Amino acid sequence: MNRHWQQLKNKALELSYRTANQHLRLAVTGLAGAGKTAFITAIINKLLLVSPNNSKQLPLFSVCRDQRLLATKRVLQPDLQLASFGYETALNQLLAETPQWPPSTTNISELRLAIKFRPAQGLLAKFLDDTSATLLLDIVDYPGEWLLDLPMLGLSYQQWCDSVWASIDNFRLSPYFEAFEAKVSALLPDAEASDEQLAMVAASYQQLLLDMVQQQGFYLAQPGRLLLPGDLAGAPILSFFPLLPQQLMAEKWVSGSIYRVLEHRYREYVAKVVKPFYYDYFAGFDRQLVLVDCFTALNRGKAQFEDMTRALNAITQSFRFGNSSLLRRLFAPKIDKLLFAASKVDQITRDQQGNVLALLNAMLAPGRNFADSAGCSVETMAVSAIRATRPGMVSDNEYGEQEVVTGTRLSDRQYVTLYPGQVPRHLPDETFWQQQGFHFCDFAPPKVDSAEDFEHVRLDHLLEFLLGDKLQ
Ligand SMILES: Nc1nc2c(ncn2[C@@H]2O[C@H](COP(=O)(O)OP(=O)(O)OP(=O)(O)O)[C@@H](O)[C@H]2O)c(=O)[nH]1
Ligand SMILES: [Mg+2]
The missing domain is CATH 3.40.50.300 (P-loop containing nucleotide triphosphate hydrolases)
Known part of the structure; x- marks a missing residue:
């Protein structure tokens, strides 16, 4: 025992x-x-x-x-x-x-x-x-953007093109959209592909995606690595873009054609860039x-x-x-x-x-x-x-007691007291957007004496x- x-x-x-x-x-x-x-x-x-x-x-x-x-x-x-x-x-x-x-x-x-x-x-x-x-x-x-490429794993090139064009209304907000659309429309998908021509259109697509994310404030952009090419800059694996829906009658196009080359590059991107992220990390x-x-x-x-x-x-x-x-x-x-x-x-x-x-x-x-x-x-x-702000209360003749935040505004480093507005509890509807009753403000980090004080x-x-x- x-x-x-x-x-x-x-x-x-x-x-x-x-x-x-x-x-x-x-x-x-x-x-x-x-x-x-x-x-x-x-x-x-x-x-x-x-x-x-x-x-x-x-x-x-x-x-x-x-x-x-x-x-x-x-x-x-x-x-x-x-x-x-x-x-x-x-x-x-x-x-x-x-x-x-x-x-x-x-x-x-x-x-x-x-x-x-x-x-x-x-x-x-x-x-x-x-x-x-x-x-x-x-x-x-x-970067979360690396996860945004994931759906590409399950899509063929043709399906991917369709999924990109589903956001065409957003693209139209960019001043770079017209130029890109014109360049793609000018391509004959069954014509013989050349590196220079595809690189030129891909550069225009890259400009569009960068503008969508950096200026227009959108989030979804595929292929994600086109935004941050790093050591892949200029490599053919990033030199692809979606053809227009009317250019996608795939079965017709022969090997070496623009369509087939773009399809091949898309597949390579998925295999060599998207998949390894999942395996490696x-x-x-x-x-x-x-x-x-x-x-x-x-x-x-x-x-x-x-x-x-x-x-x-x-x-x-x-x-x-x-x-x-x-x-x-x-x-x-x-x-x-x-x-x-x-x-x-x-x-x-x-x-x-x-x-x-x-x-x-x-x-x-x-x-x-x-x-x-x-x-x-x-x-x-x-x-x-x-925490970059402090909570507070102010009295207002019209609204009575009102919660506020105070802190140093990032844009001009002014110390401000403000009511940033209401956050919707549900996915906002049209009325919410029309009223626009909020403006959330970026604050500077707090001034503290030591690392313990954050x-x-x-x-x-x-x-x-x-x-x-x-x-x-
Ligand atoms: N008020 C407040 N602002 C914050 C806080 N954390 C981050 N910020 C603001 O958000 C900005 C972005 O924060 P980062 O930590 O750089 O965000 P990130 O996700 O690493 O950004 P990237 O590296 O560009 O993808 C900062 O520059 C601040 O303006 C916070 O706890 N409070
Ligand atoms: Mg960061």
Whole structure:
């Protein structure tokens, strides 16, 4: 009986040692400007600062609240080929004399933290000699646009062309559309293809996509890599574009024709650019956070807001593990927690924060059941990584007591008190857009004396959802 007990104890010990050093890969994504870099900087900052004597900053993060988080430090990152997340640079900019938000980033980067904690209960707590365990947390920042190419995996060139032209009304808003349309119309799809001619039309398509995203404020643009070609700039694999619907009678065209060459390049792009992202990175993520900036999209207008909603639903396709045979065929993803978080909610008054969450849920509704079925829990939240405003109240003769926010406006660095307006609880209808009763304002980062002074909204709640169970 005694020996049996000893054996059992040894087994448990072995198991607990094995799980003592856990490893988690957390991916953070979102469309351009969603707040990824500011968010990652803020959570690293908070985690590095927390200790049993300094647990006030993250009250809803149980490992912190229970004073079990002993120390966090940055350690060498595992992937030597990925850029390192520029934490120090970002933090220094936020702490500068005139605080600056970190600049826009366009590539994948990562960073590893070692979080030392005291297990709460269970085997781990009973058997570990020094009563501490370590969670290695890899945080990976990658552009959400990379996920927007995913639907291309399931489309033929012809189907892709049709799907691009479905947004023709949006394209018409760009001054570059006419030139592109004229150049494509002039092509004879059965004529012999030449590199120069295709490169010229592709350049015009690239100009159109760049204008759509950077000037017109839209989000969906395929192929995504055309916006940020990097080392693929000028390569034929990026030199393709959609032909017009009337040019798509595919069966007629012979090998070497413009149609066939574009089709071939499209397939190569899907095989050599889109697929490897899923194999190389995506398949290795354990948990995924998608940040969503609802306010910029609302400011931009109806067409842009609806485009962002479509883009978000295209992104959720990447997480349809349960029912997508396409993804299951490609690789076995293991993401078990997926969080969509509305970012920058310090930009609005407190009475509107519930509305943002309701709005985000409404935006995601079309693809809502996507991941639940595959044992992946999905959650939505409203957060702010670095609080740039303070809430307040003003009395108004006409409206009575009114909630406001105060902060330094980014555009002119004036200290302002304002009511940014109402956030719709549902997908906005025509009347909402006609009334335009809001203008959400970008604020400068707060001026603080030390890195400890940054405030946040619900980062602790978010960390509890994403990491809490691994720090038990
Ligand atoms: N008020 C407020 N503004 C924020 C917050 N986080 C980010 N911002 C604003 O959003 C902008 C974009 O934030 P980033 O962190 O650079 O966003 P990103 O997703 O990394 O952007 P890209 O790298 O360009 O894709 C910043 O320059 C700030 O103006 C926040 O917590 N509160
Ligand atoms: Mg960034």
